[in-house]
Structures are given as structure tokens and as C-alpha cells.
Amino acid sequence: MTIRDLFRRTQVRSAFAFTLIITMSVTALFAVLIVRLADGLEEGVRARVINTRDALLAIDRRYGFDELVSVVTDEAESIRDEDSIFAVVDANGATVAGNIRTERPFEGWRVLERSQLPDIASDGTGRERYFATWTPVSKGMLLTGRSDREVQQARAILMSSLGWGILATAILGVGSGIYLARGAQKRIDDIAKTLSAVSSGQLDRRVPVDARQHDLDEVGQRINAMLTQLERLIQSANQSSTDIAHDLKRPMTRLRQQLESATETESVTPAIQTVLEDAISEVDSIVATFEALLNIGQLEAGDRRARFVDIDLKKVLDDAVEAYAPVIEDCGFKLVWVSAQAPSPIVRGDHELLLQLVANLIENVLQHCPAGTTIELTLANTGRGAVATVADNGPGIPASEHENVFRRFYRLELERSSAGHGLGLSLVSAIADLHGAAIKLLDNNPGLKVSVAFPHKS
Amino acid sequence: MRLLLVEDDKETARYVSKGLLQAGHTIDVVSDGKDGLSLAIRENYDIVIVDRMLPGLDGLSLARTLRSAGSRVSILFLTSLGGVNDRVQGLDVGGDDYLVKPFAFAELLARVNALGRRAPMRSEGDVLRAGDLELDVGSRKVRRGQERIELQPKEFILLETLMRNKGRVVTRTMLLERVWGFHFDPRTSVVETHISRLRAKIDRPFSKPLIQTIRGSGYCINDNP
Numbered sequence: 001m002t003i004r005d006l007f008r009r010t011q012v013r014s015a016f017a018f019t020l021i022i023t024m025s026v027t028a029l030f031a032v033l034i035v036r037l038a039d040g041l042e043e044g045v046r047a048r049v050i051n052t053r054d055a056l057l058a059i060d061r062r063y064g065f066d067e068l069v070s071v072v073t074d075e076a077e078s079i080r081d082e083d084s085i086f087a088v089v090d091a092n093g094a095t096v097a098g099n100i101r102t103e104r105p106f107e108g109w110r111v112l113e114r115s116q117l118p119d120i121a122s123d124g125t126g127r128e129r130y131f132a133t134w135t136p137v138s139k140g141m142l143l144t145g146r147s148d149r150e151v152q153q154a155r156a157i158l159m160s161s162l163g164w165g166i167l168a169t170a171i172l173g174v175g176s177g178i179y180l181a182r183g184a185q186k187r188i189d190d191i192a193k194t195l196s197a198v199s200s201g202q203l204d205r206r207v208p209v210d211a212r213q214h215d216l217d218e219v220g221q222r223i224n225a226m227l228t229q230l231e232r233l234i235q236s237a238n239q240s241s242t243d244i245a246h247d248l249k250r251p252m253t254r255l256r257q258q259l260e261s262a263t264e265t266e267s268v269t270p271a272i273q274t275v276l277e278d279a280i281s282e283v284d285s286i287v288a289t290f291e292a293l294l295n296i297g298q299l300e301a302g303d304r305r306a307r308f309v310d311i312d313l314k315k316v317l318d319d320a321v322e323a324y325a326p327v328i329e330d331c332g333f334k335l336v337w338v339s340a341q342a343p344s345p346i347v348r349g350d351h352e353l354l355l356q357l358v359a360n361l362i363e364n365v366l367q368h369c370p371a372g373t374t375i376e377l378t379l380a381n382t383g384r385g386a387v388a389t390v391a392d393n394g395p396g397i398p399a400s401e402h403e404n405v406f407r408r409f410y411r412l413e414l415e416r417s418s419a420g421h422g423l424g425l426s427l428v429s430a431i432a433d434l435h436g437a438a439i440k441l442l443d444n445n446p447g448l449k450v451s452v453a454f455p456h457k458s
Numbered sequence: 459m460r461l462l463l464v465e466d467d468k469e470t471a472r473y474v475s476k477g478l479l480q481a482g483h484t485i486d487v488v489s490d491g492k493d494g495l496s497l498a499i500r501e502n503y504d505i506v507i508v509d510r511m512l513p514g515l516d517g518l519s520l521a522r523t524l525r526s527a528g529s530r531v532s533i534l535f536l537t538s539l540g541g542v543n544d545r546v547q548g549l550d551v552g553g554d555d556y557l558v559k560p561f562a563f564a565e566l567l568a569r570v571n572a573l574g575r576r577a578p579m580r581s582e583g584d585v586l587r588a589g590d591l592e593l594d595v596g597s598r599k600v601r602r603g604q605e606r607i608e609l610q611p612k613e614f615i616l617l618e619t620l621m622r623n624k625g626r627v628v629t630r631t632m633l634l635e636r637v638w639g640f641h642f643d644p645r646t647s648v649v650e651t652h653i654s655r656l657r658a659k660i661d662r663p664f665s666k667p668l669i670q671t672i673r674g675s676g677y678c679i680n681d682n683p
Contacts, residue, residue, distance in 0.1 A: 241541070249538035249559055250467060256560035257473045287560055288643065291540050298541040307546065322612050323638045326651045353542065356642050363645050424645075 015177015022173060023166050030162040034155055041151040045131050046109065052084065053135055053144040065090075065139040072097040072142070083150075085117065085130050087143040098143065105134040105141045112145065128152065187216045191223060201306035203231040234301050241294050248290065256283045292423040296408070299430040304350060310457070311351050313386050314344035317379055320358040328362070332371030340379040345386030347454045349435045357431040360424045361390040361450055369394030373447075385456045391449035402441040459504040459574040461485040464494030464520065465536070466512050470559070474507070474536070477563045478570065491515025498524055503531050504574045507566075510537035510548070518551050525552035532573040536566065545641065564675035568627045586621040588668055588679045591660060593621055602660055612637060613656050620669065620679040629676035653677060 060068040072086045076099035087098030095101045100117050112130040132145025190208055197205040206227060207220040262268065263276045298304070321337050328335045358377075365375050373394040380387050397405065404410050406429040409422040432439040432452055442449040461478060465471040466489040475485045486501070488494045491512035498506050498520075506524070510517035521533050532555075535548040540558035548556045555569050584595040591602045598614060600607045609617065616637045620628055630649045634640040638648065653669065661667040670678045 253467070253538065253560040254469050257470065257563075260563060261473070283560065291558070294541045298543050304543055304546075319639065322610075323640070323644075323648050323652075324646075326655055327646050327648055330651050331646075352639060352641050355639060359640065359642070359644060366646055 012177050012181045015173055015180065019170055019173030019177070022169050026165055026169060027162065030158060030165075034158050037158065038151055038155055041154055042131065042148060045146050045148055045151065049131055049133065049144050049146045052146075053133070053142065056142055056144065057135065057137065060137045060142070065137065068137060068142070069097045083128075083147040085112075085132060085143070085145040085147075088137070088140060090140040096140070100143070103132070103143060105143070107134075109133050114147075184216060187214075187220070191216075191220060194227075195223070198227055198230070199302065199305075200308075201303035203227075203234060203303065234303075237297065238301060241297050244294075249287070252283060252287055256280060259283065289423065292427060293408070296423065296426055296430045299353075299427075299434050302434060304353070304434060308348045308350060310346050311349040311354060312344050313347055313354070313379055313388060313454070314339050316351060316354045317358060317377055317388065319355055320362060321377065323359070324362050328366065328375060331366055333366065333369070334372075334374040336374060336376040338376070338378040340381050340386070343381075345379065345381050345454070347386060347435065347437075347457055349454075353431045353434065357428050357452070358388070358390065360428045364424055365390065365392045365394065365448075369447075382453075384453070386454045387451055388454075389449055389451045391444045391447060393444060393447040396443060396446055396448045397441070399443060405441065406439070459483045459570075460502070461570070462494065462498055462501070462503045462506045463487045464491065464498075464506065464508040464512060464517070465489065466509060473563070474566065477567065481567055481571075483570070489513070491517065491520050495520050495523055498531060499527055499529065505532045505534055505570060507534045507536050507570070510535060510539050510544075518547060521548070521553055522551040534569060534573060536561070542641070562674070564627070564672075565629050565631060568629045568632060568676060571626045572623055572628070572632065586618065586624075587681075588621050588624050589666065589681045591621075591668055591679075593617060600660070602664060605663075607659050609656070609659060612652065613659070616652055616656055617660065617679075620677060624679055624681070627672050627676045627678045632676065 056068060056071065059071050069088055072088050075084070076086050076097065085098070085100050087100050087103060088096050089105065090096050093104075102117060103112065110132055112132050114128045114130070117130065128147040128149050130145040130147050132143055135142050135144070194205050194207045206224045209217050209220040209224065211217075259276050259280045263273060263280075268276070317337065317339065321335070325335055362375060362377075365373065369392050373392050376389075376391045378387075378389045378391070380389075405425050408426045410425075428450075429439055436455045438453045440451045440453070442451060461483050463471060463474055463478075463485055465474065465487065468489070471487050471489065475487050478485050486497065486503075488497060489512075491514040493514065494506070494508060494512070495515055508517045508520055512520070515523075517535060517537065521535075524531065524533065533553045535553050535556045536559065537544070537548070537556075538559045545556045545558075554573055557566055557569055586593040586595065591600070593600050593614075595618065600609055600614070600617065616633065619633060619636050631643070633649050634644070637652075640648070653671075657667065657669055661669055668679050670680065672678055
């Protein structure tokens with residue numbers, strides 16, 4: 001399973017979607033938390049500023065301005081509380097105490113940036129902000145303020161928690177997604193493998209089913225039930241073919257033996273001899289029809305696929321041409337054989353059956369076309385696989401009949417009386433199906449063109 | 459040759475054994491698969507002719523057991539199972555030839571003869587002779603008397619098949635299987651056409667034709683026709 005494959009899996013996609021949704025919810029939760037917490041903490045900072053201010057105002061009221069200046073000077077120099085800022089200005093506006101000197105009085109609350117207050121002794125991060133307010137005192141003004149370092153610390157902790165939390169969520173989400181996907185995918189692959197094995201003729205293969213009863217196990221069990229049913233049907237079809245073969249062929253065999261023995265009797269006259277020989281060929285023709293039907297049945301059952309090997313299609317057509325070229329010539333037909341450019345197409349298949357397919361198509365032309373007809377065989381490599389065609393420039397057949405000719409025992413109206421069992425093209429069609437090849441009849445203007453398109457060897 | 463026929467149909471067994479006896483072979487007949495197997499192991503037969511559907515033990519199992527017991531006797535299946543897969547199964551378990559019922563007796567006889575005196579393993583240095591006709595398997599050259607004859611590849615294999623069975627009939631079906639790999643009966647005269655081409659090259663220009671047509675049976679090449 002490659003990364004690309006992985007992303008095509010339903011479970012992986014769902015895992016990603018879930019991870020995304022969870023990440024978004026967690027982020028939203030944290031955002032609300034941070035905003036609310038920061039608000040609360042800032043409120044706390046202001047309250048502490050007001051406490052300090054009230055204490056200093058009390059000193060001012062009780063002990064006078066000079067005592068206030070003295071206390072503020074002490075506080076400002078203290079290292080006990082480096083987050084507080086103070087300033088006292090006298091009635092003339094001159095700074096008389098405190099650890100900041102740059103601020104002019106203002107109304108209400110203000111947030112002062114650390115960078116605007118260069119004379120603060122405390123060694124903060126440099127990014128602290130100070131919540132500050134001015135209050136009139138007996139002989140001037142007092143500034144009290146406090147840094148939001150705690151607020152920032154709390155925010156930083158929350159932000160890093162959020163970061164790690166999201167990372168953990170993502171890893172867990174994607175990881176569990178892939179884990180689940182692999183589990184499910186393995187089962188789906190097992191099912192797919194089993195089904196291809198069965199369609200390639202290994203009828204006894206079954207989907208492995210786990211007793212833990214996952215949803216896919218249930219699917220597996222139903223598929224297995226279906227396969228068992230299928231196997232039973234195929235076996236019973238094969239069995240009945242076998243039974244019919246046995247039951248019908250036994251009398252046919254005896255009949256033929258009796259007829260053959262009769263021809264060897266000394267008292268047989270030439271006239272009776274002819275009758276007997278005709279009867280024997282009738283028996284052979286009945287048996288041939290019968291065998292053709294059984295063969296189509298066996299081919300349709302598909303277990304022959306288990307024997308498939310790599311077949312060079314050009315070799316198949318070469319063999320057919322070698323066998324038929326003199327026949328075609330002697331019947332007064334012409335043959336053209338256009339083979340594919342190298343490399344010659346390789347398909348999974350059965351040489352014997354493919355040879356029979358081509359032979360049947362050639363014989364079909366010989367049987368249905370007048371002398372002088374040209375038979376053209378081609379083999380081409382196309383993007384979608386190898387295509388073999390057998391074409392003629394004879395009378396052709398109407399497009400409306402194209403579908404019908406593959407039906408068993410079907411014959412065109414005008415040739416009801418001709419020889420053959422009418423199963424040749426059914427057999428061709430069964431062989432093509434067995435190979436997964438698409439067979440098509442096309443108008444050759446004039447004549448008929450049969451194309452057999454093989455799938456890519458995979 | 460010593461033959462064993464394992465066949466449960468009495469009438470077919472009688473017909474086959476009568477014909478093969480007339481052809482000069484000795485033949486034992488049993489109708490049960492198990493009896494057939496023990497006889498085939500115990501006795502030294504040239505060929506075992508076996509039906510596939512038998513009481514006791516089916517023909518496929520009989521052949522399989524015989525092979526796993528190390529027997530190299532020739533096995534010919536004579537059976538009504540004639541589907542494309544059936545023959546393959548028969549050859550898979552170690553059968554040497556497969557003939558489907560109903561059959562012409564001449565076909566069975568030709569196959570029995572071909573099996574019994576199977577030519578030794580084909581070797582490249584072989585030179586086959588029939589009368590004054592010479593076929594060199596290694597160099598793929600054919601000459602009759604002093605004259606070189608050029609043959610097409612399939613004509614060569616056709617002649618080689620006939621010459622390896624010199625003096626014995628090779629049927630049309632056997633030729634289809636062995637020369638062209640056809641396991642079906644073509645509706646056109648593939649064999650006849652190729653034989654007539656071959657004759658035109660090796661027989662017609664000379665006084666004595668070597669390839670004989672055996673009516674209702676097949677072809678035969680002889681030293682002294």
C-alpha cells in the first residue's frame with residue numbers, strides 16, 4: 001500500500017476529516033478559554049493596582065504627602081515586587097518619587113508598553129504591558145500600575161498546551177485512521193483476491209472470516225455463502241453434463257460399434273454399405289454437436305483459467321495461417337496476414353483454445369463466403385491491449401443479426417440447410433469470454449470483420 | 459503386444475477386444491477399476507486402455523496411482539468424457555493418449571499401434587528413411603534418391619510424423635493433434651490439403667508413390683508400397 005493508495009482509502013479520508021474537525025473544536029475551545037481567562041486575569045491585575053493605590057491614598061490622607069513620597073520611594077526601589085510601577089508628581093508637575101518618570105497624567109486606565117518606560121529597573125521580557133491609572137493626592141498626583149506578566153504567562157502556557165494538544169490529536173487521529181484503514185483494507189484485499197481466484201477457476205477458495213464479527217466479516221460470510229452456492233451450481237452443472245455424457249454416449253457408442261461391425265460383414269452389398277456409412281456419419285455429427293455443447297458449458301464454467309499461461313498471440317495466428325493457408329488457396333480464397341509490430345502481444349490464455357478461436361473464424365469465412373473472397377487477418381497492439389481481427393470482403397451479415405450469431409444453434413435464414421451444427425461462433429464467444437476478451441462484429445464495407453480485443457496482461 | 463482393457467461396458471469391451479485380437483495383440487479385459495489397477499501393477503503390459511468412469515476406482519485415479527507406483531506403461535484413456543478440460547485432466551495424471559467415445563475402431567487401433575512402438579526419444583541426429591526417401595531431423599533436409607526436396611515447416615513435421623510411424627497408419631485426428639496442435643475437428647480439409655501438397659513434392663515427380671491413403675482411417679508411409 002503506497003502513500004498515494006493510502007489517501008484513496010475511505011477510512012484514511014474519514015480519519016483525516018475527523019482529525020480536522022477535532023482539531024478545529026479543540027482550537028475553538030482554547031480560544032474561548034484564552035480570551036476569558038485573559039479577561040479575568042487582567043481584571044485581577046487592575047484590582048491589585050487599585051488595592052495598592054487605596055493603601056497609598058490612606059497613607060497620604062493620614063500621614064500627609066511627604067510620608068506618601070517616602071513610602072513610594074521605598075516601594076519603587078524595592079526588589080520585592082518588580083511588577084509594580086509608581087510615580088508621584090507634585091502640584092507643579094515635577095516627578096518627586098517612583099520608578100517611572102516619563103508619563104504625564106491621564107484620565108482613567110491606560111495600558112503602557114514596557115518600551116515606553118525605559119527607566120524601569122525590573123528585568124522583564126520586554127514585552128510586558130502595564131495597567132496604570134493616575135489618582136489625585138493631597139499635593140499632586142499618584143500613578144499606580146502593574147505589569148500583565150502573569151496574564152502573558154498564563155496565555156503562553158495555554159498556547160503551548162494548545163499546540164501540543166493539536167499535534168497529539170493529529171498524530172493520534174491520522175495514526176488510528178491509517179491503522180483502521182490497514183485493517184479494513186487487508187480484509188477488502190482478501191475479499192478481492194478471493195473473488196479473482198474464484199473467477200479464475202479456483203472454486204474452492206473462500207474469504208477468510210474472523211470470529212470477532214466486524215461488519216466486513218459479515219460481508220465475508222455472505223460472500224462465502226454465495227461462493228458455496230456458486231460452486232455447488234457449477235459442480236452440479238458439470239455433474240449433469242457428465243451424467244448426460246455417460247448416459248447418452250453409451251448407447252451412441254454401441255450404435256456406432258454396431259454400424260461399424262455391420263459394414264465389415266461379408267454379405268453387405270455396396271448399396272447397404274453406403275447407407276451404413278451415411279448412418280455412421282450421422283452418429284458422428286450428432287456426437288459432434290453434443291461435444292460442442294458440452295465444451296461450451298465447460299468453457300463457461302471457467303475453471304480452465306487455472307491453466308492459463310503467457311501466450312504469444314502472433315504465434316497463435318501464425319499457427320492458424322500455417323494450417324489454413326493451403327486450404328484457403330485451394331478453395332479459391334485469398335489470404336492477407338498483417339502481424340503486429342514487435343514486441344508481439346502476450347496475453348494470459350490457452351494456446352489450444354485461442355488457436356481454435358482463430359480457426360473457427362477462418363472456417364466461418366470459408367463456409368459463408370463465395371470463392372474469390374479475401375480473408376484478412378490482423379494483429380495489433382493498441383493502448384488498451386492486443387486486438388486480433390478476421391475480416392472478409394464477402395456478403396457480410398446485416399447489422400441487426402450481429403448480436404444473434406453468437407447464440408447457440410443460430411443460423412441466418414438463408415443458410416438453414418447448410419452443414420455444421422451452428423455452434424462455431426458460440427464456441428468462439430465462449431473462448432473469448434474465458435480470456436476476458438471483447439468480441440465484436442463490424443461491417444467491413446463490404447463483408448464482415450470480427451474483432452477480438454484482449455485485455456492487458458495483468 | 460500385451461494389452462489390458464479396463465472397461466465396464468460389456469459390449470464395448472467385447473468389440474474392442476475382438477478387434478485388437480484380430481490385429482494380432484493379446485488382451486486382458488477387466489471391468490472394475492481396482493482389479494484393473496492390481497493387474498496393471500502385477501503384470502507387464504505394453505499398454506493399459508482405461509475407461510474414466512469405472513466401478514471400484516475411476517480411471518483418473520487408476521492412472522495416477524499407477525504412475526505414483528512408478529509404472530511407465532503406456533496409458534490410453536478410452537472414455538465418453540470428451541470436453542476440453544476432460545482430456546487435459548487425463549493427460550495431467552500421466553495418460554499418454556486420449557480417445558473419446560464413440561470412436562472408429564481404426565482410430566483406436568492406430569493409436570494403440572503408435573503408442574506400443576513409440577519411437578525412442580527424438581534425437582537431433584536422426585535420419586529417417588522410407589524407401590529411397592530420406593529425412594534428416596537435425597539439418598531438416600529431405601531428399602529422395604539424388605534429389606533435394608524443399609518442404610514448408612509444417613510439411614516437414616507432417617512427413618516426419620508419418621515416417622516415425624513407418625508402416626503404421628496415422629489417422630487424420632492424430633495428424634491434426636500432432637502436426638497442428640488442433641484438438642478439435644476442423645470442418646475444412648486441412649489434413650487432406652497438406653497431404654496433397656506433400657505428395658506433390660515427394661511422390662508425384664517419382665515413379666513410386668510412398669504415402670498411401672488408408673480409406674476411412676488415415677495415411678501410411680511404407681518402404682515398398
